[in-house]
Amino acid sequence: MGNTDRARKALDAMKLLGFSKKQAFPVLKQLVKTFNNNWEPIEDECYRALVDAILDAEDSQQTPASEQGTQAAYEHSEPHGTTRDDRHSYDSAGEDGNETPLVKRPRMGAAHFGQDLQPGPRQSTASTQGSVPTSPQTSRRQTRSLTIAQQAVDHGGPSAIGDALISKEPKPEPGTDAARIGSTVQNTHEPQVVPMCNNGVGSSVQNTQEASFVEVDVASSTNGEVKMSLKCNLDPSNFSISMEEVFKMVEQKCLHSYKVLPPDFSIGKLMSEVCQSVAQLGTMHPDVHSSGGSLHKEAAAPFVKPIACMAAVGIDDNSAGGSSVLESSEPCLHNSIVAWDPEFAQRRTTHDVTDISKGEERVRISVVNEFGSETCPPFFYYIPRNIVFQNACVNISIARIGDEDCCADCSGNCLSASFPCTCARATGGDFVYTPEGLVKTAFLDECTSISRFPEKHHRFYCKACPLERSKNEASPCPCKGHLVRKFIKECWSKCGCGMQCGNRVIQRGITCRLQVYFTHEGKGWGLRTLEDLPKGAFVCEYAGEVLTSTEMCERAIQNARNGKHMKQVLLDADWSSGGVLRDEEALVLDGTFYGNVGRFINHRCYDANLVQIPVEVETPDHHYYHAAYFTTKKVEAFEELTWDYGIDFDDVDGPSKAFGCVCGSRYCRDRRSPRRVGQLGGTSGGAGLGWR
């Protein structure tokens, strides 16, 4: 083929992309000269070099259309009212009058990965930042969709020169909040089409005459939710490929294009990194953002990284809530007395909806209400870790931790030692956590079983039950029994290992991305995850004021008068093992007035996706411990996080009076429930945890 033919083909190809001959020709001429009449690099990858060169030439001339006032640089006139930027998005017709795709022009190579789709001069209507409403109050999910439209037009030249990337209407995904909000999604984007070389994922259908689409959807919100999905509407009967094959192919093409790539480069990883980066930018606390501090790293570290810990090296624990210690040198902790001032609380009605934790957690925890008018839950003080109310005795002292209660001789990461350390042995002979920071399946399943089928598990019966005594001191009822629960013992400060030790998970605080949201089933506010969570993942603790059981009863009476629901968790795992317990040793956590996100976890009968496991960190006995929530199964992003409160709904005198269950579980135990569709034989009878 001679130079003239090659030039004609190149100009035809450019025309298909919306570049006029006037634009393309001088650039092509220059390129041919630059490459010493060698056409290969010009024709390579569907004229990628040429497109880039034209865009570069445009860049060097470009001023915004609104300022320019003329479109003299273009052969054809602009559609009505469009700006130069718009024109890049909407070339309404080709020079031949045929309807050609409305084009937007990013750099071709980068467009595969959306890299060139960052805010930029020619993407004023579709920038990621621009798409996100600036008001933090806005709870609407914004979606950003990029569609690679494969036109597969065969003009004798590279067949898929017309591949295009379209930013289209937000498209909610089934099962996500975006799907629920449906038409309420605010779309700040215009549809856009970007020319793509056919070296993308759609290449396997380049000969088809029918238009095919590959959509890359990036859904994001002000609250930092990000979901990236890739959808193809290709006819699956034409071919069968696995995503792995696709990734491999794209990876090879990347390698070909960019010449140098790290050996472990993967498209899957790249996509997940894109999501994580968007999430990270959205979830970083402003102070971290500006300082680029280590907290930023920590927040971004996937919690499943061996060391949810690794990133914790060098973190500033003051701000990051890395320790769950109740600070005290007193045997009984009385230095953090919390007094609830109802008047003050009434004056303070709002939370920071961008972060209900007020920066107390490592990640922001946003609040959204897609269904009602209340913008946020009733006021309470957010505390990331437990604080004693008044009389509770939480005896944390170095002196009480004996050699048999810690692993003073360890160093580094206990999980990598050849033998389980003392702390691991305290959990039953082995480490409970995997190197990825997840609770091992066998242990988790046993904890879940105890919680689901308490009647099948062993109970202790107190001689003088503190719970019954606090209800009626004069003539207490016999103890109803306390479940023997399985404990996790984490390494702690008296141990020789470091903060990066894999046997320290809950003490690092929340690392997954959570959101408080208003449920539509009538449960009030609830908690959901914004990312997929594997089975056994730590979600959060239930944090609150530490009360004695007498204080709890007094509060319960007071709250019943005020029509307030209590949000309490009994720490009764070991009440009967040490003989008669003093009232100040029988402890309860109450998150009603001072609490963390754990107070938003709603109840689900039987098949809840969280289980509460007692975790001992700083105290060697089981009177005081942390009530930590772990996932019982894989949980998808945007799923509500639920826990079985262990309520016996048939006990009309008990806590079930508080609410009619609308958990929606097919095993719902509340016979009155309108949403009940089935029944599991037997009742829970309580999982050893009271809930009022």
Ligand SMILES: C[S@@+](CC[C@H](N)C(=O)[O-])C[C@H]1O[C@@H](n2cnc3c(N)ncnc32)[C@H](O)[C@@H]1O
């Ligand atoms: C710990 S709080 C959970 C957060 C609460 N939904 C809120 O808005 O603050 C427990 C309260 O949530 C409500 N709740 C939790 N699970 C429920 C369910 N399955 N059905 C109905 N209400 C539920 C009840 O009002 C219960 O007293």
